[in-house]
C-alpha cells in the first residue's frame with residue numbers, strides 16, 4: 001500500500017495510477033496546488049510544478065485570491081525572467097484546482113487578518129533581509145535555481161520566515177508540504193518520490209517545538225536527500241535543534257525588521273486596503289475604513305512612525321495594530337494617539353515589559369516633599385522608606401554612593417522597628433540625603449537612553465558583544481573581534497553600542513562640561529533642615545544645582561572609549 005499523493009488515501013501500489021486518474025478527489029485541506037493538474041494526466045507525466053500546502057487559517061494571498069480561477073488574469077510581478085517562469089508555472093499548476101482557502105471575488109476579505117491579506121507573494125514585495133533575498137541575495141539565487149538546501153530560518157517573530165517559505169513554495173519545482181505537528185508527511189514524501197521521482201520540501205514552522213527525539217525522526221529522510229527540510233524558529237538553533245540535524249542544514253538568520261522596513265510594509269498594506277475597498281464598494285457595501293477618494297482617511301506619518309517603533313520590528317504586530325486602529329475609529333484620520341491607544345488597550349503588545357515600564361515611570365515621578373505630613377497623615381513608613389531609596393539614586397546618585405545603602409538600611413530598620421520609633425530612622429536618612437552632595441548624572445543619562453530607545457530601540461546587539469557558546473554562533477560571527485579588557489594593559493577601544501545608534505546624545509552627557517555634580521546647600525549657604533519629630537513640618541529638599549566640574553571618580557570605559 002502507498003499513500004496517494006492526491007487524496008492521501010492508502011491505495012494498493014499496483015492500482016495507484018488508475019486510482020489517481022479516475023477515482024480520487026483532493027482532500028478539503030489542500031491549499032495552493034493540490035497534486036492533480038489534470039484528470040487525464042498521470043502525475044508521472046505531468047510537467048507541472050506541484051505544491052501542497054496544508055491549509056492554515058491565515059493562508060490567504062490577495063493576488064491569488066482574485067485570480068485563482070484563471071491563469072491568464074494573473075500578472076506576473078517578477079521582473080526576473082526565471083522568477084517569472086517559475087511563478088507562471090506555479091500558477092498554471094494551481095489554477096484549475098478547487099481550493100477551499102482561496103476566496104472568490106465576492107467573499108468579504110475583512111474576516112481575514114490584514115497581515116495574512118497582505119502577505120507578500122514574491123520577492124519584490126518582501127521587505128528587508130537584503131543579504132539573503134535582495135537583488136543579489138544568495139538564498140534567492142538558490143531558490144531561483146531550484147537548489148533549495150535544507151535549512152533553518154532563524155529570526156524573531158514577524159520578520160517573514162513563514163512568508164519566505166511560502167515564496168519558496170511558489171517558486172520551487174518540488175512538492176511543498178507545510179505542517180506544524182507530527183504527521184506522516186515524511187513518509188508521504190518518500191512515497192511521492194517513489195511515484196513521481198520528485199523531491200518534497202517540508203516546511204516545519206516552530207521547529208524548536210519538536211523535541212530532540214522527534215527531530216531525530218527527520219534525520220534519515222533529510223540524510224537520504226529525498227526530502228528538503230525547511231525549519232523556521234525564533235529560538236537559537238544551537239540550543240533547540242539536534243546537532244545532527246543542524247549539521248545537515250544551513251542556518252539562515254533573518255534580522256529584526258528596521259523601523260523603516262516596517263513602515264514600508266505598513267504603507268503597502270494601506271495601499272492594499274484602499275484597493276480592496278474600491279473593489280468592495282463596487283460590488284457591495286464596504287465597512288472598511290480607508291478609501292481612495294476620502295482625503296480624511298489617512299494614517300498620519302507620525303502615527304506610522306509610532307506604529308513601526310512600538311511594534312519593535314515585528315511586522316505582524318504592526319499590521320494587527322493598524323487593523324485594530326482602523327476598525328476602532330469612526331472618525332477618519334489615524335493619529336499617533338490612536339496608535340498609542342491601541343498598544344495600551346490591546347493585549348497584542350504585552351512584551352513582558354508593559355507593567356515593568358509603568359512601575360519604573362511611577363517611581364521616577366515620585367516626590368519626597370512633606371515627609372512629616374505624610375507620616376502624620378498616616379502614611380505607611382515603608383512607603384516613605386521606599387521613596388528614600390529612589391531619592392538616593394535619583395538625586396544623590398554617583399555623588400555619594402553610601403546614600404543608597406543607607407536608604408536600604410532605613411527601609412529594613414522600618415521593617416524591624418515599626419512606628420513610631422522608625423520615624424527616627426527615617427529622619428536620620430532624610431537628613432543625610434538632604435545634606436549629601438547631589439548628582440543626577442546617571443538619572444539624566446538613563447533618561448536620555450530611554451528617550452533614544454523610544455525612537456530607535458530595535459537595533460541588534462553588535463556581533464562582537466554577543467556571547468558565542470556554540471560552533472554555529474561562532475560561525476555566524478558572534479563574539480568575533482571582541483577585545484577582552486583584562487587582556488589589555490591600557491584602555492581598550494572598541495564598539496560597545498549598536499553602530500546604527502544616534503550616539504551623539506549619549507556621548508554628550510558624558511562630556512566633562514556636561515557633568516552636573518551639585519553641592520548641597522551647606523556649601524553655599526547655611527543648611528536649614530528641621531525635622532521635628534512631634535510636629536512634622538515640610539522639609540525643603542531644594543538645593544542649588546551648580547556645576548562641580550570633572551570629579552576624580554571613576555567611570556566606565558564603555559562610553560568614553562567609543563569616542
Ligand SMILES: Nc1ncnc2c1ncn2[C@@H]1O[C@H](COP(=O)(O)OP(=O)(O)OP(=O)(O)O)[C@@H](O)[C@H]1O
Nearest residue numbers: 115118119126127157158159160161162163315316
Ligand atoms: N519581510 C517582510 N516583508 C513584507 N511583509 C512581511 C515581512 N515579514 C513579515 N511580513 C508581514 O507580517 C506577516 C507575518 O509574517 P510571517 O508569518 O512571515 O512571520 P514569521 O517570521 O514566520 O513569524 P513567526 O516566527 O511569529 O511565525 C506576514 O503575513 C506579512 O504580512
